[in-house]
Amino acid sequence: MDNPIIQLENVSYAYPDAEAPALSGVSLEIARRSFVAVLGHNGSGKSTLAKCLNAIVVPQSGRVLVNGLDTADEDKLLDVRRTVGMVFQNPDNQIVASVVEDDVAFAPENLGVPPTEIRARVDEALRRVGMYGYRLHAPHLLSGGQKQRVAIAGVLAMQPQCIVLDEPTAMLDPVGRREVLSAVRDLRRHSGMTVVLITHHMEECVYADRLIVMEKGRVAMDGAPREVFPRVEELRALGLTVPETVNLLHQLREAGWDLPLDALTVEDCASKIAELIVS
């Protein structure tokens, strides 16, 4: 891969007192401006992997390079964190200020950005996630999806090159989930930012360029969604489910229908089935 933004070289990490390592010998590269989804059941190592990407966790062996900088090098910590921003699962734990725009300004203020530029960055970040109209609201009164979008704006205001989202929709209702996912997809489309989305909702991965499936601290599968989702039996064996579209196609194929397994969206799936019936 040419000039990847993130490189993991044989990364291992074990939490104190844990029976098994959270990551064992993971090597992978993440291409600039790609949208990568990381899947895996609870305990598969996917969150630890996410935390390695901006030096919240530093590998016990192997190394992680962000723009070529080793995350174990404390002198480079600020550069690493500026390059890779992180959004966590629980929106309530990430809010620090009592006004939305102050919250978004928190990171650039800490980075010593001049005030006029902070103003511009905050407005831009809030517009990007569709929350500009709420800039003077109190964050704790917003819905979960809105809070999570404010958290994303807070990361955007640092102007990172890569944003890592660790199960950002796990605590949201369907409306909130849609809001956050559409904000995430826009980031990728309009700003060319590298996006790493950690999730166990298969439907959220349909739009990713690349899917990495983790199991027992290792990479179990790695490929485009169209390549990974058809491996229905293997995914099930890893405790994961496939989108209902693939599930239906899989069942029909077992009954002898001549269908592809890579029609991931509802519309594609319906078209393929309709071709066989209506004709």
Next chain:
Amino acid sequence: MSILETQNLTHVYSRGTPFEKVAVDNVSLSVDEGELLGIIGHTGSGKSTFIQHLNGLLKPTAGKVLFQGRDIHASKDALRAVRFGVGLVFQYPEYQLFEETVFQDVSFGPKNMGLGEDEIRERVYEAAAFVGVGRELMEVSPLELSGGQKRRVAIAGVIAMRPRVLILDEPTAGLDPAGRESILENISQFQRETGAAVVLISHSMDDIARFAQRLIVLHEGRLVMDGTPAQVFDRANELKDMGLTVPMATEIALALRARGVELPESVYTTKYLRKLLTALREGGGPC
């Protein structure tokens, strides 16, 4: 037969202030013995406020709640009966674990009921078995468990009271697919084996479509739909207008119909959709 009933239940928050809000608006609902009832509605629809009335945590602004035919606020005895008879599992119940061992945590409810030690032990083991928590975990600190195990222990703590109605608010939120499936199976088994009624709140339409026998939809504090999953998901477009989703199988069926495939409206599980499609094809063309 109805075990739990609300009559014209209304709840108004911050009454008489500028923040006055009608959270539950004139809801009359009867939960039958032994049924698995699903409640859907998006955030702010009044679901959580509504269920907190069902075991007396909130008092209605107007209207009544009846448990086994008795107004739960009529006397202290009636309120005590509903606290033990209607078990409520909140969202993220694992944050409420507080004892030193799993056994002690699960036994908290039965202890409060004033039961003897043998009876408590029997109930704790029974409840733990229902949620798949093994005996080897009984003396472990709840803090050492994984997220999924903690959730199970918290649910066991409510089941150990042997409630006649078990209410769960988003019991699968944040769990991975395998964990979700297994907790729902456990709950469904509890319902079948004990004959208790279960009220399940979920955002996952696919889960609720498979497990609930009856569904109600709350919207802006009002009960707007009540029927079998087939009847409710038939009204897919109305649900979408309310900001709710429909099961993926329903979406696929709608898209198929738009492409000229003749399917009935009430398709809400993948299993059923597959059957219909197979029948269509083997029938040799549209029927």
